[in-house]
Amino acid sequence: MNKKMIFYIIGKILQVEGILLLLPVIVSLIYQEQVTRIYGVIALLLLVLGSLISRSAPRDKDFFIKEGLFIVGISWFLMAVFGALPLVFSGEIPHFVDAFFEIVSGFTTTGATVLSDIDQLSHASLFWRSFTHWVGGMGILVFTVAFIPLTSGRTMHILKAEMPGPIVGKLVSKAQVTAQILYILYGALTLIEVLLLLVGGMPLFDSLLTTFSTAGTGGFTMSNAGIIGYHSPYIEGVLTVFMIIFGINFNLIYLAALGRGWLVLKNEELRWYLGIIATSTVLLTVNIRRLYGSMGEAFRYAVFQVASIITTTGFATTDYDQWPMFAQNVLLLLMFVGASAGSTGGGIKVSRIVMVAKSGLKEIKRMLHPHGVVTVDFEGATVTARTLNNIHSYLLLYALVFCGALLVVSLENLDFHTTFSAVATTINNVGPGFNGVGPMKNFGDLTALSKYTLAFTMLAGRLEIFPVLLLFSKYFWQE
Numbered sequence: 001m002n003k004k005m006i007f008y009i010i011g012k013i014l015q016v017e018g019i020l021l022l023l024p025v026i027v028s029l030i031y032q033e034q035v036t037r038i039y040g041v042i043a044l045l046l047l048v049l050g051s052l053i054s055r056s057a058p059r060d061k062d063f064f065i066k067e068g069l070f071i072v073g074i075s076w077f078l079m080a081v082f083g084a085l086p087l088v089f090s091g092e093i094p095h096f097v098d099a100f101f102e103i104v105s106g107f108t109t110t111g112a113t114v115l116s117d118i119d120q121l122s123h124a125s126l127f128w129r130s131f132t133h134w135v136g137g138m139g140i141l142v143f144t145v146a147f148i149p150l151t152s153g154r155t156m157h158i159l160k161a162e163m164p165g166p167i168v169g170k171l172v173s174k175a176q177v178t179a180q181i182l183y184i185l186y187g188a189l190t191l192i193e194v195l196l197l198l199v200g201g202m203p204l205f206d207s208l209l210t211t212f213s214t215a216g217t218g219g220f221t222m223s224n225a226g227i228i229g230y231h232s233p234y235i236e237g238v239l240t241v242f243m244i245i246f247g248i249n250f251n252l253i254y255l256a257a258l259g260r261g262w263l264v265l266k267n268e269e270l271r272w273y274l275g276i277i278a279t280s281t282v283l284l285t286v287n288i289r290r291l292y293g294s295m296g297e298a299f300r301y302a303v304f305q306v307a308s309i310i311t312t313t314g315f316a317t318t319d320y321d322q323w324p325m326f327a328q329n330v331l332l333l334l335m336f337v338g339a340s341a342g343s344t345g346g347g348i349k350v351s352r353i354v355m356v357a358k359s360g361l362k363e364i365k366r367m368l369h370p371h372g373v374v375t376v377d378f379e380g381a382t383v384t385a386r387t388l389n390n391i392h393s394y395l396l397l398y399a400l401v402f403c404g405a406l407l408v409v410s411l412e413n414l415d416f417h418t419t420f421s422a423v424a425t426t427i428n429n430v431g432p433g434f435n436g437v438g439p440m441k442n443f444g445d446l447t448a449l450s451k452y453t454l455a456f457t458m459l460a461g462r463l464e465i466f467p468v469l470l471l472f473s474k475y476f477w478q479e
Contacts, residue, residue: 314431
């Protein structure tokens with residue numbers, strides 16, 4: 001491995017986090033809060049540490065997928081560790097395990113929280129907590145590549161290791177320009193949502209933080225009341241639309257921005273994604289109608305919760321723990337399906353689900369017609385055996401991580417619905433689960449072991465398993 005290049009990039013990433021931590025310093029100054037010095041000192045520490053680590057660029061600037069995977073895995077861990085320090089030293093979240101869980105949940109855009117009283121946080125910490133969603137949504141390394149030249153022609157290895165989905169494509173030939181285009185689109189959509197929320201009467205600070213959570217499909221809210229506290233069908237409508245948009249592959253959003261809408265409409269994953277949302281909404285609307293008195297009200301709550309869960313945002317406008325078991329199980333399945341590949345959403349991804357389903361049908365056809373030629377087609381092309389093998393390997397490792405985490409959390413001796421959903425919601429980066437970790441509850445009562453385990457599943461889920469598990473493989477460390 002090119003160790004000098006690895007240290008150089010990690011140093012740059014720490015500098016980026018130091019710069020980002022200056023934003024809550026500004027917020028703290030505006031609101032005249034006492035945490036200004038804490039955020040400022042930690043920001044300075046990261047800037048100095050990052051400068052020392054990356055003080056000299058290596059002569060050999062080449063690196064490959066192995067280095068890319070390592071950089072992604074270790075960088076996310078370090079960002080979470082240092083990102084948790086302001087919350088610990090400010091005393092707002094005094095225990096490191098809780099602060100680490102909270103910030104891992106932020107950067108991985110999970111939105112699971114250990115806090116029972118969000119209102120006690122300073123504006124600076126509320127900002128930092130939600131801003132981690134925005135940064136983590138597109139990816140910490142994508143952010144770094146977009147704004148800091150890494151002087152290597154192989155930075156696409158970093159993007160491929162970090163961007164979610166089985167297939168990652170370039171928008172243009174250069175990785176840095178690709179990252180910059182992604183952030184231009186990301187920033188434009190963010191600005192539009194902020195403006196629309198302001199039109200709906202949401203205060204500026206609330207609009208900004210809520211948009212950070214929506215854009216990153218994260219789900220942190222800035223008050224105990226959450227989205228419910230605004231009592232606004234308009235705001236819920238805006239959030240529903242933007243949750244769905246941010247769950248779409250950004251390549252398609254780029255094509256739409258270029259005026260190539262016909263290519264967007266032909267996209268198979270998008271059609272499946274929207275079809276699943278529509279079908280689930282209809283099923284839930286019919287199932288919960290008696291709870292809300294009218295089909296219109298039932299639709300309002302059904303479509304919001306469906307959009308929130310499938311995009312893995314995790315906002316809630318009702319306590320769906322009180323819904324019929326059928327509706328709860330639909331939401332649980334949507335947690336696993338997730339959003340589109342190349343979006344800011346989590347989960348297994350619609351494209352993987354579709355390709356695995358088609359692969360299963362292919363095997364059935366092959367059994368019925370052993371001499372026939374049967375292929376798996378997706379997006380108008382034949383899926384290669386290598387791609388299918390990668391998907392099957394991912395799903396196997398996903399299942400192993402899920403089962404391992406389930407066993408650890410089961411040591412809490414909680415009910416099965418709570419235990420299962422706690423692992424499901426964290427590995428799929430959704431946020432709230434059911435029962436003890438439902439939309440009106442939190443993860444604060446879990447033991448330190450369970451919190452660290454679920455933090456690991458959040459990282460593994462966001463980074464699509466491989467970069468995290470490879471760090472523990474002896475083969476990875478062999479030259």
